[in-house]
Amino acid sequence: MRDAAVPDQPEIQKLVQDSNLIFSGTVVEMGASSVANLAPRDNFAVVWVDRPLSSDPALGDLRRRKVTVELLDREELQPDQKMIFFTLNWIQGKGIAAREIAHMETQHEDEVAAEVARMPERHLAERLADSILVVVADVAETNPTPFDVRWRNAPQWATATLRNVEGLQGQPPDDMVVLFPTSARPMWARAPRLKGGQRGIFLLHRPPDWPPLPDLGPDLSSAVFTVLDPADVQPASQRSLIEKMLRERSAR
Amino acid sequence: MTVVRVVDTVPAERSDETDLNWQPSIAINPANPNEIVVSFYTEPPNNVGYSYSYDRGQNWQLNFSEPGEQLDQSAGFSASGELYWTVAFDPASDIPTLHVLRTSEPSTAGPLPEIDTPRPEIDQPYAHVFTHGEPTPPDKDRLYIGYIDHSHNNGDSAIATVDVCLDARAPAPSFTQVPIEFRASLPLDGYEVRPIAHGDGTVYVAYKSWKSWTSNHVITSIVVVRDDNWGADGFVDLTDPSDTKPGRMVATNVRINDPQDLGGQRLDNDLSIAVDPRNSATVYIVWGDNAAAQYTLRVRRSLDRGNTWSNDLLTVANANLAGLAINSDGRVGFVYQQLVSGLWETHFRRTLDGTGQNWDDIILARTPTAGQIADYCRVIAVAKDFYGVFPALNTPDPANFPATPASSANPNGARFLRNASKAAPWQLLGSNGLPVVPSVDAFFYMVQDESTPDPPTDLEGTVQ
Numbered sequence: 011m012r013d014a015a016v017p018d019q020p021e022i023q024k025l026v027q028d029s030n031l032i033f034s035g036t037v038v039e040m041g042a043s044s045v046a047n048l049a050p051r052d053n054f055a056v057v058w059v060d061r062p063l064s065s066d067p068a069l070g071d072l073r074r075r076k077v078t079v080e081l082l083d084r085e086e087l088q089p090d091q092k093m094i095f096f097t098l099n100w101i102q103g104k105g106i107a108a109r110e111i112a113h114m115e116t117q118h119e120d121e122v123a124a125e126v127a128r129m130p131e132r133h134l135a136e137r138l139a140d141s142i143l144v145v146v147a148d149v150a151e152t153n154p155t156p157f158d159v160r161w162r163n164a165p166q167w168a169t170a171t172l173r174n175v176e177g178l179q180g181q182p183p184d185d186m187v188v189l190f191p192t193s194a195r196p197m198w199a200r201a202p203r204l205k206g207g208q209r210g211i212f213l214l215h216r217p218p219d220w221p222p223l224p225d226l227g228p229d230l231s232s233a234v235f236t237v238l239d240p241a242d243v244q245p246a247s248q249r250s251l252i253e254k255m256l257r258e259r260s261a262r
Numbered sequence: 263m264t265v266v267r268v269v270d271t272v273p274a275e276r277s278d279e280t281d282l283n284w285q286p287s288i289a290i291n292p293a294n295p296n297e298i299v300v301s302f303y304t305e306p307p308n309n310v311g312y313s314y315s316y317d318r319g320q321n322w323q324l325n326f327s328e329p330g331e332q333l334d335q336s337a338g339f340s341a342s343g344e345l346y347w348t349v350a351f352d353p354a355s356d357i358p359t360l361h362v363l364r365t366s367e368p369s370t371a372g373p374l375p376e377i378d379t380p381r382p383e384i385d386q387p388y389a390h391v392f393t394h395g396e397p398t399p400p401d402k403d404r405l406y407i408g409y410i411d412h413s414h415n416n417g418d419s420a421i422a423t424v425d426v427c428l429d430a431r432a433p434a435p436s437f438t439q440v441p442i443e444f445r446a447s448l449p450l451d452g453y454e455v456r457p458i459a460h461g462d463g464t465v466y467v468a469y470k471s472w473k474s475w476t477s478n479h480v481i482t483s484i485v486v487v488r489d490d491n492w493g494a495d496g497f498v499d500l501t502d503p504s505d506t507k508p509g510r511m512v513a514t515n516v517r518i519n520d521p522q523d524l525g526g527q528r529l530d531n532d533l534s535i536a537v538d539p540r541n542s543a544t545v546y547i548v549w550g551d552n553a554a555a556q557y558t559l560r561v562r563r564s565l566d567r568g569n570t571w572s573n574d575l576l577t578v579a580n581a582n583l584a585g586l587a588i589n590s591d592g593r594v595g596f597v598y599q600q601l602v603s604g605l606w607e608t609h610f611r612r613t614l615d616g617t618g619q620n621w622d623d624i625i626l627a628r629t630p631t632a633g634q635i636a637d638y639c640r641v642i643a644v645a646k647d648f649y650g651v652f653p654a655l656n657t658p659d660p661a662n663f664p665a666t667p668a669s670s671a672n673p674n675g676a677r678f679l680r681n682a683s684k685a686a687p688w689q690l691l692g693s694n695g696l697p698v699v700p701s702v703d704a705f706f707y708m709v710q711d712e713s714t715p716d717p718p719t720d721l722e723g724t725v726q
Contacts, residue, residue, distance in 0.1 A: 066282065066308070098326065
């Protein structure tokens, strides 16, 4: 999808998913660069950001800043044109540059903004679709597993046992253990941390191929699940939304 | 005068950043030290990239290469100007996989071509490049990538391994995977595998061969292997007199209280090795251990190609993030962070004579602790000068940077590219001018030898 006249929602959804810098802007100059260490090229456009739609928070407010966009096709744009740009981050320093995935007419700005706003819910839907069980429960207790020295980046799993378990999707087994990372390393920093007494909705997943699971003891008969993504633990107040999403999914 | 520069590598465009910039490493084009790459990673997603400087570390830009999630990484720069970037990432399988990427345009690189077979289930890749002058051009880039290989025995082993490539600039380079653990049948080697090459074809690799481990400590040997033919012969040229097997045990029964921490930093990742560019027989090593009451870094050396080793030449208690390099004069540079009165002091020290026992001491930074900030950092020598990177909390208070006193050009002492107040109260500022909470950034530093002509810059800090 490039600058087709009427993009449909799935196309916008995919573009939003595939991009990490989206903005509507005005083309200032073609074949130029606003980045100090990036020489001008024919397929560059310097674009004035009118409305940021999705960007790395580290960049702050991008309004009224220039972005050099590496275009897929320089013939499609002219100075003073306004467009929505779907791009990937490229260079940040003495200017900002991005690589174009697509652009479309600014009349779709609100649709794109709405799709960006729906991204957390879409991510939740993906996690629901990938989960084995969805339960409402209380965390009875958590316990660390033996420290795994093998991998410097090991997740350092902890176990959580649940009680007052009510299944929203799937049949919870009588005996199950939920693993969650405790490592503070960046690769695990976003993972949910469970605490005794915590009540919530848990999207339980099969253990991944990696990282290696801890030794939980030879007599363990529990079913083992994991929560790894921030969306895997939802407050109980989200129950109606999650039930609605589960109904919609089963209806498909 | 020794000229010292310290620069926070976060560019002004990212003034709102509050990420932990984790595992900083550095690579420099030895033929053009204006070109420098600092790699680190931040919280995923969309964190695949590296920082690049085209003016000897005064300005930095962040280059994003591919979509995905990045884990441990390090880069190597050849004198030919090729950047070799070794990075562990694989968002599809979640299995940390080594990818070796290459570019001759590091300033504008996007998605990079891959030149080695992806190696799944690895940890802590560490790249070293040496450009070897050939009788007939072009010169050849020797590339050595040390890492821990967990892909055998269902992940229960950890094998110190080096990928060797004798012509990494070739259109289709050939890599040889060389396990360098010659003793244990089910090895669990330590995290650091550190190769270093010399122009005469000598390549050393330092690693830790764990002998036992419990929940609160590791017992390890400190081992050095050597190959006298650019790594082509399997690293069997240095044997230990105790068993005649390849791999000289520099120290045995070394106790490290892993996973205990020091100032929030997990112990056991401080192995580094450096070879004298004037004489491949001279090699220095550093590691950290708990033989004493406090975790202690120990610097030792060999003057006979690793066959015999000195006792401790220098010890530093309560310190980590150790790195060694040796400059063209045979002067050793040693970087570490030491916990002093609850603060991390980043020291850079150089030998003052040939004994290896007398060192100067430059305190690059003195900053509050901030939990886990890195497993390793790195220092590199180019000609007589040293270049490195260290992680530190980024409060722009000039008192935090003793080696670079505040000046009109640099009111924060260290150079801050990101927005920061220029007078007390010292704080980072976002793109909207409002304060931003401190976080851990990667700080570039350069320690220029007294005799090196000063390049044009207004960034001088001076140390007597």
